[in-house]
Amino acid sequence: MKVRDIMVKGPKICHPDTNLAVATETMWAHDCGALPVVNDEYEVVGFITDRDICITLGTRNQLASEVLVRDVMSKKVYACAPDDDIHRALETMEKGKVRRLPVINPVGKLVGLLSFGDVTLHAEKKAGQKTPDLSSDEVVETFQGIRVRQLTETVPQL
Amino acid sequence: MKVRDVMMKSPAACSPWTNLAAATELMWVHNCGMLPVVDENEKCLGVITDRDICIALGTRDRRASEITVGEVINGKLFYCAAEDEIRSALEIMRRNRVRRLPVLGKNGVLEGILSMDDVVLLAQIGPDGASAGLSGEDMVKTYQGIAGHPLPQKRGNEVQTTKVWR
Numbered sequence: 001m002k003v004r005d006i007m008v009k010g011p012k013i014c015h016p017d018t019n020l021a022v023a024t025e026t027m028w029a030h031d032c033g034a035l036p037v038v039n040d041e042y043e044v045v046g047f048i049t050d051r052d053i054c055i056t057l058g059t060r061n062q063l064a065s066e067v068l069v070r071d072v073m074s075k076k077v078y079a080c081a082p083d084d085d086i087h088r089a090l091e092t093m094e095k096g097k098v099r100r101l102p103v104i105n106p107v108g109k110l111v112g113l114l115s116f117g118d119v120t121l122h123a124e125k126k127a128g129q130k131t132p133d134l135s136s137d138e139v140v141e142t143f144q145g146i147r148v149r150q151l152t153e154t155v156p157q158l
Numbered sequence: 159m160k161v162r163d164v165m166m167k168s169p170a171a172c173s174p175w176t177n178l179a180a181a182t183e184l185m186w187v188h189n190c191g192m193l194p195v196v197d198e199n200e201k202c203l204g205v206i207t208d209r210d211i212c213i214a215l216g217t218r219d220r221r222a223s224e225i226t227v228g229e230v231i232n233g234k235l236f237y238c239a240a241e242d243e244i245r246s247a248l249e250i251m252r253r254n255r256v257r258r259l260p261v262l263g264k265n266g267v268l269e270g271i272l273s274m275d276d277v278v279l280l281a282q283i284g285p286d287g288a289s290a291g292l293s294g295e296d297m298v299k300t301y302q303g304i305a306g307h308p309l310p311q312k313r314g315n316e317v318q319t320t321k322v323w324r
Contacts, residue, residue: 061221
């Protein structure tokens with residue numbers, strides 16, 4: 001199973017100079033929680049999520065139209081290629097503790113988005129095979145690797 | 159395995175009068191993306207997520223200190239009880255496409271939060287998975303339910319401003 005078999009082609013994007021009001025509108029209209037940030041050559045230069053926008057606007061108390069994506073985005077971006085084996089992509093998600101990877105072709109252009117949610121939809125689809133291309137256990141192991149954290153109690157605050 | 163074996167007790171929460179700056183601060187400090195919203199008797203009225211705050215601030219173009227949680231949350235509340243079996247809680251998550259559920263006791267009082275992440279951490283991998291109470295397949299089936307069904311198309315001008323708490 002390759003990344004290209006599962007990825008969403010032509011994902012929604014934004015640019016470094018997009019403001020957060022426009023980025024949010026894109027996320028709202030297309031019901032997505034993350035946008036790759038691309039330059040004029042459609043090369044990935046960053047990544048921004050709805051949580052990034054929440055934390056930025058919530059803690060800085062600024063207007064969404066006054067803040068640019070470039071000031072908020074993650075610049076360290078984990079990615080994969082369309083012909084990568086899906087297991088290698090899962091390892092990258094685990095290593096980067098991320099649930100989404102932009103898919104970049106050999107000439108460096110964004111061609112898709114691979115999300116953990118979409119990977120789970122393909123787990124064990126080929127029933128009847130002794131060794132499925134992707135097992136439930138592999139999917140869960142990856143998620144455990146992404147999400148390992150201590151279970152701690154927190155004090156309620158009102 | 160029961161919900162109470164896995165849930166986070168005494169979670170961070172907010173009130174309908176909390177403004178979005180304070181709610182964001184709570185999410186930042188506690189490293190969480192969802193806060194139950196409770197009244198003065200700790201009865202749960204709903205939940206607010208980091209995405210809800212992003213959408214509210216991004217589409218309304220107002221400052222976080224000027225909007226209250228009560229203006230943003232809608233009346234929907236999916237929840238479970240501490241004595242529920244984990245599998246039935248996962249089914250609630252799956253059916254309603256949510257990853258976190260407030261755990262409510264008598265009179266709807268907040269007792270904890272059950273998060274899919276915490277459940278997954280406990281899933282047993284391998285051939286003994288099924289007998290250990292929670293298998294990889296249980297997890298993936300839940301995720302498939304959450305991720306699988308296309309959501310209705312939403313437009314920015316359909317943002318709901320529901321109850322305004324005074």
